[in-house]
Amino acid sequence: MVKKRFTAIGDFGRGKVMYKSVRAMTTANNLPTERMINMAATRMNPVTKLNLKVVTATNSAGHEVIATRSYNVNPELTDDDVLALGQKLGDLQDFPVHAIDRQDSADLAE
Structure with a gap:
């Protein structure tokens, strides 16, 4: 082995x-x-999510309560494109935007 x-x-x-x-x-x-x-790993089935974190409330201890809104986006978008899209979506929210995240995932194979 x-x-x-x-x-x-x-x-x-x-x-x-x-x-x-x-x-x-x-x-x-x-x-x-x-x-x-030496071997080359290949990415298969790439998925990219834009996570928009918004402040929905403040709890009794004074901490912000954060909710995450997730959107599937094209994996070939650049980081600048994802940020611009997140900012546009943030403008449409009723709550203030706390953060904009990009999450990439894919299956790997040899």
Whole structure:
């Protein structure tokens, strides 16, 4: 049985990330061996959410109560585009905007 630990060595755009194995432990002799294995990870099914956090109330302790409104947006939008969209959506809210967040997620495969 071989246990591998991988470290990202660079992002090459379009969801391709190059990894190298740092160390592989074999159970046969239980000695660490160094190996270089290059493989490209591919992003599949990317999803990007714009999270708009608004202040809906103040509790009895005086802390703000924050609600999050989530919107699915195009993953290819730049950060500036997502921020501008969040600001426009914030203008339409009845409550003051506390923060605008971008959340990216994707499945990874070799």
